[in-house]
Amino acid sequence: MGPKYSSSRENYLKAIFHLQEIHxxxxxxxxxGELQTRPASVTDMLKKLKAQKLLLYxxxxxxxxxxxxxxxxxxxxxxxxxWEFFLVEKxxxxxxxxxxxxxxxxxxxxxxxxxxxxxxxxxPKTDPHGDPIPDSQGRWTLTHQVDLLNLPVNLxxxxxxxxxxxxxxxxxxxHKHIALGxxxxxxxxxxxxxxxxxxxxxxxxTISEHVAKNVFVKYxx
Amino acid sequence: MGPKYSSSRENYLKAIFHLQEIHxxxxxxxxxGELQTRPASVTDMLKKLKAQKLLLYxxxxxxxxxxxxxxxxxxxxxxxxxWEFFLVEKxxxxxxxxxxxxxxxxxxxxxxxxxxxxxxxxxPKTDPHGDPIPDSQGRWTLTHQVDLLNLPVNLxxxxxxxxxxxxxxxxxxxHKHIALGxxxxxxxxxxxxxxxxxxxxxxxxTISEHVAKNVFVKYxx
DNA sequence: TTAATTTTTTAGATTTGTCTAAAATTTATT
DNA sequence: AATAAATTTTAGACAAATCTAAAAAATTAA
Numbered sequence: 001m002g003p004k005y006s007s008s009r010e011n012y013l014k015a016i017f018h019l020q021e022i023h024x025x026x027x028x029x030x031x032x033g034e035l036q037t038r039p040a041s042v043t044d045m046l047k048k049l050k051a052q053k054l055l056l057y058x059x060x061x062x063x064x065x066x067x068x069x070x071x072x073x074x075x076x077x078x079x080x081x082x083w084e085f086f087l088v089e090k091x092x093x094x095x096x097x098x099x100x101x102x103x104x105x106x107x108x109x110x111x112x113x114x115x116x117x118x119x120x121x122x123x124p125k126t127d128p129h130g131d132p133i134p135d136s137q138g139r140w141t142l143t144h145q146v147d148l149l150n151l152p153v154n155l156x157x158x159x160x161x162x163x164x165x166x167x168x169x170x171x172x173x174x175h176k177h178i179a180l181g182x183x184x185x186x187x188x189x190x191x192x193x194x195x196x197x198x199x200x201x202x203x204x205x206t207i208s209e210h211v212a213k214n215v216f217v218k219y220x221x
Numbered sequence: 222m223g224p225k226y227s228s229s230r231e232n233y234l235k236a237i238f239h240l241q242e243i244h245x246x247x248x249x250x251x252x253x254g255e256l257q258t259r260p261a262s263v264t265d266m267l268k269k270l271k272a273q274k275l276l277l278y279x280x281x282x283x284x285x286x287x288x289x290x291x292x293x294x295x296x297x298x299x300x301x302x303x304w305e306f307f308l309v310e311k312x313x314x315x316x317x318x319x320x321x322x323x324x325x326x327x328x329x330x331x332x333x334x335x336x337x338x339x340x341x342x343x344x345p346k347t348d349p350h351g352d353p354i355p356d357s358q359g360r361w362t363l364t365h366q367v368d369l370l371n372l373p374v375n376l377x378x379x380x381x382x383x384x385x386x387x388x389x390x391x392x393x394x395x396h397k398h399i400a401l402g403x404x405x406x407x408x409x410x411x412x413x414x415x416x417x418x419x420x421x422x423x424x425x426x427t428i429s430e431h432v433a434k435n436v437f438v439k440y441x442x
Numbered sequence: 443t444t445a446a447t448t449t450t451t452t453a454g455a456t457t458t459g460t461c462t463a464a465a466a467t468t469t470a471t472t
Numbered sequence: 473a474a475t476a477a478a479t480t481t482t483a484g485a486c487a488a489a490t491c492t493a494a495a496a497a498a499t500t501a502a
Contacts, residue, residue, distance in 0.1 A: 101334050
């Protein structure tokens, strides 16, 4: 049993899904930009996806994934993010190295493989960039993800991603014992320089605006 | 940077490599049989592989991999076997389930990924079927692999694979504490029923001919 | 509301890997 | 050695995914 859809089709579904999430509507040019391809190629593929009943599409009138298309897209995203988690957590890749490799791994078709991988990794809820990982039914826990500057005070949150991936910021965060998964709380915001006082494991730490902008946290609601 | 060679080309290289190992010479029909394709398709691909300088080929005169082709083939085999090891050892797949999945995983291109995986797995020397895993230079430890019936007496060997993958034999082996990696030695062969007396961790165990035929071991030389 | 611009689609070509049917070549048989 | 049989290759076709250039439709601006 080979894959149900070609890698190319899967990439289109994923791109359309992401663009839908961000912009609400999706355009041919958007998709072409996202996938580094030509608008004409996108149109070609839209027809195929429509024929496969994954997409609602009338020419010149825009398009969006239908239920089935969303379902397929979510499974690809699930695979992508689980593999990214694996690469960082088990193979010790840096967060900024894993995307490209996961782009290939996400097209491995075995459902059993991905469910076993999920189990092996301990059913992680978010990938190394802090994005949620859909479960095998395509559901994900709705968590708010914001940067530290926008985290309401006195609300416990968990570090879920870092924007800037430079060695410099990682060194700083490492020194202050801030890592993926660290639980923290903003106690005070200083209007003067937008610096923050945060609590980590009952210790008080000060963070500059520059750093705060690059630390993403999630909290349930 | 995408993959250097298409999955299809990689499959041809791997098939030719295996057939070369088994039969010495390789024929168009052989390859077609192995890859479930048509002889005409094989000829088409042979020309492409020749053009890419991976194959020595004169039409109607047979063909074989050149140094570069062998090198590429060995890297694919390395990937295939490391992934199989991963699937069995970490994700607890059965040995007979992993081949198909590894057929897909072996085409993931990142060299860094596979070297990290190798490290993560502890640099295994053989895959779950007992076949040797080439190292990142394409070398493998030359080990003799035989079934237990053909293992010379008084020679320490390591269980490297099981022929029959039925639950029944696995139960029996489990009960006798014979697993992948178990070190053992044949102490006596009974001509009457071809049963064997073997030593495992200083314990003496008797094995029937039927079982012995299905336990593969390797020993260095 | 026309005209200009942008976006999207079509038409037709290209590449990769495959196929079938027929031709060329090699191997086996009488 | 001549013929039959098997193998291998060629010729030409096809599907998938892409492209360019041109046409069609929608949007924006005058």
